[in-house]
Amino acid sequence: METDIISNLALGFSTAVSPINLFYCFIGVLVGTLIGVLPGIGPVAAVAMLLPLTFNLDAVGAIIMLSGIYYGTQYGGSTTAILVNLPGESASVVTCMDGYAMARQGRAGPALAIAAIGSFFAGTVGTILVALVGPPLAEIALKFGAPEYFSLMVMALIAAAVLAHGGMLKTICMIVLGLLVGIVGTDVNSGMSRFTFGASGLADGLSFVVVAMGLFGFAEILSNLQDKADTASRDILNQKITGLMPTAKDMKDSFGAILRGTAIGAFFGTLPGGGPTISAFSAYAVEKKLAKNPENFGKGDIRGVAAPESANNSAVQCAFITTLTLGIPHGATMALLLGALTIQGIAPGPQVMTQRPDLFWGLIASMWIGNAMLVILNLPLVGLWIKLLKVPYRFLYPAIMVFMAIGVYSVNNLDLDIYMTILFGVLGYIFMKLKCEPAPLILAFVLGPLMEENLRRALLISRGDPTVFITRPISAAFLVATALLLAFMIVPSFRKKREEAVAESAVL
Amino acid sequence: MRINNKIAGVVAGSLLVAAGVIPASGFAQTSIAQTYPTKPVRLIVAFPAGGSTDIIARLVAQRLGEKLGQQVIVDNRGGAGGTIGTEIAAKATPDGHTLTMGTTSTHVIAPAAYAKVNYDPVKDFEPITLVASTPYLLVLHPGVKANNLKEFVALAKSQPGKLNYASAGTGSTTQLAMEMLNRAAGMDIVHIPYGGNGPAGAAALGGQVQALFGSMPAVLPHAQAGRLRPIAVGTSKRSPALPNVPTVAESGYPGFEVSLWLGFFAPKGTPKPVLTRLQTELTAIANSPEMGAQFEKNGASSLTNTPAEMMALMKSELDKYGKVIKAAGIVLK
Known part of the structure; x- marks a missing residue:
């Protein structure tokens, strides 16, 4: 068994390190990073746009290059999340919270570096996991039903409720609002449209890019521009930039967060319905729970960047498990990668591993090589990205807005999406004024429709019997964990009050 | 040779128009056919890049571009079950520079199932030719105690309303195929909709549902690997990929046929000579052995016909699926 894996990996590396495949991998990562830093253009749009480029390559080259584009865009998305509060894709919403806060304190360098380092570590672990198990x-992932x-x-x-550093009530309100926004579109069960107001552009629901670009990017620009006199504060340039690389303390702080993030990402990534977004949010929530000083989260804590970035990347890596071994895509980007394989005449599925071992193991090896290239490429680029922030804001923000509009439009080629982004931008500005965190809204927006779909599907299969959620062991375990989580959330506030009371009585 | 013809045509055309023998539009059409295409041709695909329709479209688009001497650009306008892109195609300038890859989904099922679609598949389009078709394959989770359709029907009837089947979504061909079989065999297998072929396949693989009438390219790899048990194909002939699997028709339900066809359409009013030119080129491309081999790799096979046959097929399917949709109570709004 072990010798098998070694010989398989040897085959993989011998495929992946051929000069031409290394070249494709490099081009993919480079192009992906460059496109990923354009606001609004996430992995789905980038892979869809560049898919035709690979039609004339051989299968191994094509899939290696597309995977490179995928990693590259994902990392590029984190770069804009940290620098200008623009999440490139859903998973980087979490990175925005502490990454952008760090950037405002002049610590964009360490944030970008730790994101690259954490991603590389997680990518390495993910690659080993894919190869070994x-x-x-x-097979276990298939046991997951509705x-x-x-x-x-x-x-x-x-x-997600622990994500926000505002009040509990506001967080719950934002979650509910997110669930409502997520309802827009065609109902999977009945095929009825909900809240589309007759617009066919809303039939498939609001796209993540629209909501995120509006609530984060557009709202940020509005709030930066609101006060004419206060020009100084919006130029991050005026903040003293304290070092490009993380300090020894940063590394020490992030170490545990990277390990835990990687493990969480690997778990969720393997599930076909899980994915990078849940991983990133969960990793962040876990770090905040474990931290001795949770109040620092959201104000530029490096763990708040390290954990979600690692989780995100290890999830992406593990997503290849079901995509390649079962031919079941993991969201839109993976579906595109499978499409690319099909164009090459390879039917994705269990037989890829036996029929095309060079392709399977070559891809696994190139995942690792791609991750290594990302670090090599991006650590030196950190300095360059920081310089970008020195561009005066009056030049920077129109450019960001133009790219945002292009990015939003490119997802579905619909102008309605641009208007919706503006709408969410205004909404985001109002939230900012009301001190309501948009992150829980986004998570609910992403999870809500999935939750509803699975709830109704589960009840449909059980013919309306709700006990199915507690009689199936895996489901029951999650619900027990949820109950514990709720208890942990409530108990500390009790304890704090009691301690306060004890302290008061001591004074008396 | 070509140039001489063109000059002769222009001269003759001018003379005839001047003499009032034929109307000016006839002249314009002749000249369009001779110069077409004057710019890159846009091929609207009403589904996202990388999907099965997109793959077939791209394979054909490349060859068509070579034959026309102008690039054929695939423009993916996905969403709302393919109705958004198809509507754009219906409203495009009818000069042959905008075409669309229509399928059973866009030109039969969507118009029949949606309460409101902003195009008429019969009145707003000029059918050109079909290029390919994809079969549907009925597969069971290996844990289901039935080795053929007869045993499966018996099993379903012995426990009515207990078995489930997955589909790629409400109103998808995968649902309609199974609903037709439910009706034909008098079964009551419950529909569980999933969001696409991938998740539906996963549900069948994991045993969350017992059956799936899946699109061939999506389920064939699992059938070949022994992870799903193929019991019948929905086409009128057996599939070369699975010669031992009988058709539904030969398993006791004669006349049963469900497959997905893919063909080219132009907006209504596209000049006749342009349509004829496209039909000639597309038929040759679809019937070439290389294209046949490419289609086969993607679980499809070449299938061509004439515009009149295509129109007749569309009308008969609108009727056939319309009845199933009505009986199953499917309304998409």
Whole structure:
């Protein structure tokens, strides 16, 4: 068994390190990073745009290059999240919270560096996992039916409540609002449209890019521009930039966060319905719970960047497990990668591993090489990105807005999406004024429709019997964990009050 | 040779128009056919890049571009079950520079199932030719105790309302195929909609549902690997990929046929000579052995016909699926 894996990996590396494949991998990562830093253009748009480029390559080259583009865009998305509060894709919403706060304190360098380092570590672990236990893991993932997914998502959503550093009531309001926004579109079960107001552009629901670009990017620009006299504060340039690389203390702080983030990402990434977004949110929530000083989160804590970035990347890596071994795509980007394979005449599925071992293991090896290239490429680029921030804001913000509009439009080629982004921008500005965190809204927006779909599917299969959620063991375990999580959230506030009371009585 | 013809045509055309023998539009059409295409041709695909329709479209688009001497650019306008892109195509300038890859989904099922679609598949389009078709394959989770359709029907009837089947979504061909079989065999297998072929396949693989009438390219790899048990194909002939699997029709339900066809359409009013030119080129491309081999790799096979046959097929399917949709109570709004 072990010798198998070694010989398989040897085959993989010998495929991946051929000069031409290394070249494709490099081009993919480079192009991906460059496109990923354009606001609004996430992995789905980038892979869709560049897919035709690979039609004339051989299968191994094509899939290696596309995977490179995928990693590259994902990392590029984190770069803009940290620098200008623009999440490139759903998983980087979490990175925005502490990453952008760090950038405002002049610590964009360490934030970008730790994101690259954490991602590389997680990518390495993910690659090893895929090689060692990929196929058996995929079998376990198939055990997840509708009840399991529903309970898992309830847990994730409850965990989201600890994300916000505002009040509990505001967080719950934002979650509910996110669930409502997520309802827009065609109902999977009945095929009825909900809240589309007759606009066919809303039939498939609001796209993540529209909501995120509006609430984060557009709202940020509005709030930066609101006060004419206060020109100084919006130029991050005026903040003293304290070092490009993380300090020894930063590394020490992030170490545990990277390890835990990687593990969480690997777990969620393997599930076909899980994915990078839940991983990133969960990793962040776990770090905040474990931290001795949770009040620092959201104000530029490096762990708040390290954990979600690692989780995100290890999830992406593990997403290849089900995509390759079962031919089941993991969201839109993976579906595109499978499409690319099909164009090459390879039917994705269990037989890829046996029929095309060069492709399978070559891709696994190139995942690792791609991650290594990302670090090599991006650590020197950190300095360059920081310089970008020195561009005066009056030049920077129109450019960001133009790219945002292009990015939003490119997702569906719909002008309606641009207007919706503006709408969410105004909404985001109002939230900012009301001190309501948009992150829980986004998580609910992403998870809500999935939760509803799985709840209704579970009840459809059980013919309306709700006990299915507690009689299926995996589902029951998630619900128990959710109950514990809720208890932990409530108990500390009790304890604090009691301590206060004790302290007061001591004074008396 | 070509140039001489063109000059002769222009001279003759001018003379005839001047003499009032034929109307000016006839002249314009002749000249369009001779110069077409004057710029890159846009091929609207009403589904996202990388999907099965997109793949077939791109394979054909490349060859068509070579034959026309102008690039054929695939423009993916996905969303709302393919109705958004198809509506754009219906409203495009009818000069042959905008075409669309229509399918059973866009030109039969969506108009029949949606309460409101902003195009008429019969009145707003000029059918050109079909290029390919994809079969549907009925597969069972290996844990289901049935080795053929007869045993499966018996099993379903012995426990009515207990078995489930997955589909790629409400109103998808995967649902309609199974609903037709439910009706034909008098079964009551419950519909569980999933969001696409991938998740539906996963549900069948994991045993969350017992059956799936899946699109061939999506389920064939699992059938070949022994992870799903193929029991019948929905086409009128057996599939070369699975010669031992009988058709539904030969398993006791004669006349049963469900497959997905893919073909080219132009907006209504596209000049006749342009349509004829496209039909000639597309038929040759679809019937070439290389294209046939490419289609086969993607679970499809070449299928061509004439505009009149295509129109007749569309009308008969609108009727056939319309009845199933009505009986199953599917309304998409």
